[in-house]
Amino acid sequence: DLGEKLNRSFKGLLGRGKLSEKNIESGLREIRRSLLEADVHYKVAKDFIQVVKERSVGQEVLGNLRPGQQVVRIVHEELVRLMGSAFTDISRSRSAPTVILLVGLQGSGKTTFAAKLARRFQKSGQQPLLVAGDTARPAAVEQLKILGSEIDVRVFEKGSGADPVEVAAEGVREARRLNFPVVIVDSRGRLHVDGELMEELRKTRDAIAPQETLLVVDGMSGQDAARVARSFADDLGIDGVVLTKLDGDARGGAALSVRAVSGKPIKFVSVGEKVDQLEPFHPDRMASRILG
Amino acid sequence: AALASGLDAESREALEEILIEADVGVAATQRILDRLEKADAVGEDAIHNALRDSLLEVLGRAREEPEIPGGRPRVILLVGVNGVGKTTTLAKLAARYKAEGMRVMMAAADTFRAAAAEQLEVWAERVGVDLVRQRSGADPAAVAYDALESARARGVDVLLVDTAGRLHTKHNLMEELKKIRRVLDKCEPGTPDEVLLILDATTGQNALSQARLFKEAVEPTGLVIAKLDGTAKAGIVLAIREELGLDVRFVGLGEGVGDLERFAPEAFVDALLS
Numbered sequence A: 001d002l003g004e005k006l007n008r009s010f011k012g013l014l015g016r017g018k019l020s021e022k023n024i025e026s027g028l029r030e031i032r033r034s035l036l037e038a039d040v041h042y043k044v045a046k047d048f049i050q051v052v053k054e055r056s057v058g059q060e061v062l063g064n065l066r067p068g069q070q071v072v073r074i075v076h077e078e079l080v081r082l083m084g085s086a087f088t089d090i091s092r093s094r095s096a097p098t099v100i101l102l103v104g105l106q107g108s109g110k111t112t113f114a115a116k117l118a119r120r121f122q123k124s125g126q127q128p129l130l131v132a133g134d135t136a137r138p139a140a141v142e143q144l145k146i147l148g149s150e151i152d153v154r155v156f157e158k159g160s161g162a163d164p165v166e167v168a169a170e171g172v173r174e175a176r177r178l179n180f181p182v183v184i185v186d187s188r189g190r191l192h193v194d195g196e197l198m199e200e201l202r203k204t205r206d207a208i209a210p211q212e213t214l215l216v217v218d219g220m221s222g223q224d225a226a227r228v229a230r231s232f233a234d235d236l237g238i239d240g241v242v243l244t245k246l247d248g249d250a251r252g253g254a255a256l257s258v259r260a261v262s263g264k265p266i267k268f269v270s271v272g273e274k275v276d277q278l279e280p281f282h283p284d285r286m287a288s289r290i291l292g
Numbered sequence B: 001a002a003l004a005s006g007l008d009a010e011s012r013e014a015l016e017e018i019l020i021e022a023d024v025g026v027a028a029t030q031r032i033l034d035r036l037e038k039a040d041a042v043g044e045d046a047i048h049n050a051l052r053d054s055l056l057e058v059l060g061r062a063r064e065e066p067e068i069p070g071g072r073p074r075v076i077l078l079v080g081v082n083g084v085g086k087t088t089t090l091a092k093l094a095a096r097y098k099a100e101g102m103r104v105m106m107a108a109a110d111t112f113r114a115a116a117a118e119q120l121e122v123w124a125e126r127v128g129v130d131l132v133r134q135r136s137g138a139d140p141a142a143v144a145y146d147a148l149e150s151a152r153a154r155g156v157d158v159l160l161v162d163t164a165g166r167l168h169t170k171h172n173l174m175e176e177l178k179k180i181r182r183v184l185d186k187c188e189p190g191t192p193d194e195v196l197l198i199l200d201a202t203t204g205q206n207a208l209s210q211a212r213l214f215k216e217a218v219e220p221t222g223l224v225i226a227k228l229d230g231t232a233k234a235g236i237v238l239a240i241r242e243e244l245g246l247d248v249r250f251v252g253l254g255e256g257v258g259d260l261e262r263f264a265p266e267a268f269v270d271a272l273l274s
């Protein structure tokens, strides 16, 4: 446990006294190691440790808190502060429908999340339209149709092989025509370094003007998550992030990296394969998980 | 000691950043750099070569494909967590073996995920091989058994069995996987001949946890690193090889049926250090 480890490395400091720069170095190394083991990006961890150091040097050691726990508390607070202190919901359009575009790498969980998000809106009394914007992957349209039928949500589709930009545009037009309050557009998985597919995504965005472009990121992602988030933020523009597959034992440090490099809030966390296994993002819970 | 080896603190830190950012992991990076210090290389080129050699040493010599007793299908079971690339990798392997002149069959033993069998149906048609499937919700072990019986009856050379993605931490799902393996062996003793654990190149340290638990459950005979055409370096395979002795057999380099290559350790290490 990180608190215990820090206490051991601060064992010179038992009574009252300030944490000096010298005795904090080993504690900081321990924290940095823990963050890296949790998949936080190397540079993000480095910057983060600097912030913790500045807060900790000269920090009064509280009488009843061991210095190790004190530093852990600072780390925890800074993690929460970095990741956003409150749940950030989906932005709504002032004139229906609210358009949500889901993007991300292959296999990150977009299609599954599309259904989960649709279910969430449905439960709050707003009937969504799902748009099968992945016309490339074998049976992707079928996958979304099945998920839609399982929750009684309509899916707009033009089959595999159709032009994805056209499908997205027509799907949003359909949502407008039928007065859907929300339309969720799924897209194919793509690499941030695939110029052609990133251009396709920009065309899609221009065609449908989403209120929310959400980057769906696999919660088990490692160092590369920072680069992916950076690319999607710079080359497309995103409004928020969704972290998936956090029902496993991945520490989820990608959450910190993605937030740090994109500046965008993590809005939801997917915690299972079932359609109702979706949670609003809780920064404090994520902080505890990352610290292990 | 650092001065004697020519690996000063600054150089060590620079290498540490490269390795960590390649997902090698903290502990493995420390072991590698400690060994490098002892190697006593002096100068940037010598250090780089020493590092390259030590990584190649970890990866070891690729092992031969197991020899299959003739007269029955070679059974390859694909396993791994959700969304890593199992189904697509299966299609690529099918195409590869078919191109080598073998008679290939696919088994859609993912009976859980929406449109999983349909996805494999599209691939079976594209590659031009038979597929055994049942309805959604069927017992995956039953599909596997069915497929192997059918493969045997038809003189198939290679049977590739797809399974549903599952997190290694889900006990009941791992038990289901063990059952699929047992049932194959029951149908034809000695099968599956290969169990390929598919890992996503973008996965971080969790890949080690995945490898540990999948190893415990179904004894993988090799790894496939999918999505290596992205920017992730999959450095975690070093720790997996060191701790669990698992080799990478193939790498996935794209979404097309031809985007699969045999693992090339030198190219992998060069990309990792670039």
Ligand SMILES: Nc1nc2c(ncn2[C@@H]2O[C@H](COP(=O)(O)OP(=O)(O)OP(=O)(O)O)[C@@H](O)[C@H]2O)c(=O)[nH]1
Binding pocket: A104, A105, A106, A107, A108, A109, A110, A111, A112, A113, A134, A137, A140, A187, A188, A189, A190, A244, A245, A246, A247, A270, A271, A272, A273, B082, B083, B113, B165, B167
């Ligand atoms: N355990 C778990 N599995 C998930 C979660 N979200 C999605 N999955 C699974 O992850 C796999 C991939 O999900 P998809 O929704 O197909 O991913 P995708 O991003 O649409 O994939 P592409 O369209 O190919 O890019 C499926 O097996 C899903 O059931 C989650 O939160 N937890």
Ligand SMILES: Nc1nc2c(ncn2[C@@H]2O[C@H](COP(=O)(O)OP(=O)(O)OP(=O)(O)O)[C@@H](O)[C@H]2O)c(=O)[nH]1
Binding pocket: A106, A107, A137, A189, A191, B080, B081, B082, B083, B084, B085, B086, B087, B088, B089, B110, B113, B116, B163, B164, B165, B166, B226, B227, B228, B229, B230, B251, B252, B253, B254, B255, B259
């Ligand atoms: N770029 C790239 N994409 C890949 C590669 N392998 C698979 N994919 C893509 O990754 C996504 C998931 O692939 P699947 O084969 O469905 O993965 P899976 O492990 O069978 O997923 P589940 O059955 O849902 O657990 C698809 O969009 C594939 O096209 C690869 O080597 N490179």
Ligand SMILES: [Mg+2]
Binding pocket: A110, A111, A112, A134, A140, A187, A188, A189
């Ligand atoms: Mg999808």
Ligand SMILES: [Mg+2]
Binding pocket: B086, B087, B088, B110, B116, B162, B163, B164, B165
């Ligand atoms: Mg699959």
